[in-house]
Amino acid sequence: MAETTPNSWDARAAASSFYGFTDLPTIEERGTVVLTHGTGPYVVDTEGRQYLDSNSGLWNMVAGFDHPGLTAAAKAQYDRFPGYHAFFGRMSDQTVMLSEKLIEVSPFETGRVFYTNSGSEANDTLVKMLWFLWASEGQPQRRKILTRKNAYHGVTAVSASMTGKPYNSVFGLPLEGFIHLTCPHYWREGQEGESEAQFTQRMAEELEEVIAREGAETIAGFFAEPVMGAGGVIPPSDCYFQAIQPILQRHGIPLISDEVITGFGRTGSVWGCDSYGFKPDAIISSKCLTAGFFPMGAVILGEALSDRMQRAARAIEEFPHGFTASGHPVGCAVALKAIETILEGEGGNPPLIDSVRALIPRFEAGLARLSEHPHIGEWRGRGLMGALEAVADKETKTPFAGHLSVSERIANACTDQGLICRPLGQAIVLCPPFILTEAQMDEMFAKLEAALDGVF
């Protein structure tokens, strides 16, 4: 057990906070890192220790922790109009401007946007929209939702049911009618002698079989992250979406791209679906939407779904759904500034998406180099999201056993080095802020390497 000084920040955190997504034995052993502020890609704790955050907070603080333009946009809007909902025939001018902007930068010619406070709520909202839509169109039995094992779509009862993680069984989830297909991770799921193209073909055949077994007339939609994030950064093969989308289209099943992580530059394109060359029927956005400076999520409906939803709502006069802070004007002002910062360039600086593109080769080279370690089985990634998978045996891909996963031990060793990175399953995940300099990227890999050397 860690020595805990009475009234220390650690003791106060432990006495007052009920931790989510936290390994409690680790916290009991090591204490809580209580943070006070951040500068660029670094955060600082109450002891004055500085950490390079290779996690970007939680994939979201891509412009760093102290961006003057984003803070100024929030302050100005707080002074002007600090809050309002987007219902009953009223919404803020910022909300209208953000919706126009989101459609402009989306793959859609036309569309409509609905706002939430988080990515989970955005997924939840879109599932309700699909149920509402199909019922309105005379197909109320179309309620099943298809996702993939290992996918992460959030924590509300619905979005946790969409999530393909075994830990949700402690809540008695998934709810009925949420069906998880095979995770398209060739390295782990590919069969002996199977090429990546054959593996992708098998994923497509599985989708056909599931649709045939369940009945297309019972399926409301298919949700997928272009690159699974919280599943441990799993980029599918380049032709995965080309293989599955025609099947969905043939059966009239909308394809939803959950871009909570991949949206706004993470993969080197504006959207993950751009990187994979497919056009979804709707997009779920959050995180980089405000560069983490305001909690906000958005459902962006593409042309057809937008028109169909509008008709369905008109038929019963309203869509009975929304949150008190839907379309919050400060959140919208921050999002407009975040989009400008990432895609257009703000304050005389080049767009951050250019930095992402410039950093990708160095990032991939760093991951590839560390994957030569005898206990790293695979490196994988797309854009500025990457993972190193730890294995007990490289040849057989055998994972490490034991309660405290090896990735948790590596992450703890990283914290000791002044580096925050995320253990996910047996993998260490890196998703650095877009503002990282080359020198900071080298620092990130050097600290991770030192941590790996310390653990093995």
Ligand code: PLP
């Ligand atoms: N969808 C994806 C792809 C995510 O990665 C996340 C969160 O990490 C969510 C949805 C849920 O978003 P939130 O945590 O804002 O509810």
